[in-house]
């Protein structure tokens with residue numbers, strides 16, 4: 001059995017669709033603010049692989065709650081990895097582009113130095129280090145700009161705002177790869193299967209949607225596909241102040257994912273699917 005931490009999140013819900021036989025632990029079954037409980041859950045269920053799809057993802061709020069974010073995103077994954085190492089089963093752990101400082105214009109490779117700009121990024125980096133330190137079979141999958149029909153995400157925010165407003169001001173100097181939760185879930189399952197036979201493939205991998213765009217570019221695509229008459233005005237990040245600073249360059253080089261037979265997903269195609277799904281629900 002594959003054990004998944006997370007139940008209500010974007011990636012967890014897509015994992016449930018693709019792999020209904022997996023076991024999903026929501027907050028009630030395993031609270032990541034109690035890392036020992038996560039360790040105990042793995043020991044108790046003795047799965048053949050573990051996927052961690054739960055995290056503290058409120059980027060701005062993390063600035064005020066760094067200790068809690070660090071327990072959930074740093075200590076809990078480290079404890080999961082220790083339990084997985086004991087059992088000899090692989091852990092697939094999801095991380096973020098926000099571990100980088102966003103300098104330059106080239107895509108970051110997995111081995112490039114990290115330097116998070118905010119508390120969320122620091123907490124996720126702590127998780128990466130904890131997972132690696134446990135010394136077992138693992139994949140750290142760094143992804144970015146996750147969207148889906150569930151939960152909170154930029155696509156749903158834009159659809160909501162775009163319905164009421166004629167224009168929206170959106171940052172155009174942060175560049176990255178929007179990634180569907182569906183594609184991430186598929187990648188996690190593929191990697192979890194392969195790592196069981198090939199623990200030598202352990203390491204950090206990048207997985208983000210292509211082609212790279214800005215949040216403003218992504219917003220325009222959302223309005224176009226949804227048929228909403230809302231103009232997107234390009235603004236610099238300096239005109240959209242937020243408690244946490246975001247990286248300007250979130251481009252990630254995903255080439256090494258080919259080791260698992262995975263390529264970058266086309267976010268346009270996935271965005272069409274998500275918007276169609278949301279329209280179906282409405």
Ligand SMILES: NC(=O)C1=CN([C@@H]2O[C@H](COP(=O)(O)OP(=O)(O)OC[C@H]3O[C@@H](n4cnc5c(N)ncnc54)[C@H](OP(=O)(O)O)[C@@H]3O)[C@@H](O)[C@H]2O)C=CC1
Pocket residue numbers: 006007008009010011012026027030031032033052053054055056057072094095096097124143144145146147151152181
């Ligand atoms: N969202 C994004 O844009 C990006 C996300 N990532 C990473 O991808 C992964 C999946 O993110 P995504 O699906 O978007 O996340 P969501 O924000 O959609 O969901 C987060 C999940 O974590 C759970 N969770 C939060 N705190 C706890 C806790 N203390 N104990 C147990 N569960 C908890 C939530 O449960 P509940 O519903 O009960 O709160 C929820 O199921 C994370 O590792 C995230 O860091 C990486 C790049 C971009």
Ligand SMILES: Cc1cn([C@H]2C[C@H](O)[C@@H](COP(=O)(O)OP(=O)(O)O[C@H]3O[C@@H](C)C(=O)[C@@H](O)[C@H]3O)O2)c(=O)[nH]c1=O
Pocket residue numbers: 057058059096097098143144145146153154157168169170171174215240246
């Ligand atoms: C709503 C809105 C946002 N923005 C900007 C703010 C921000 O720079 C950008 C995206 O807004 P969000 O709130 O979705 O950003 P954010 O929550 O920081 O998204 C991040 O979440 C974490 C979990 C990750 O790991 C990252 O990969 C990334 O997806 O758009 C505008 O410019 N105009 C607007 O009207």
Ligand SMILES: [Mg+2]
Pocket residue numbers: 057058059153
């Ligand atoms: Mg957000």
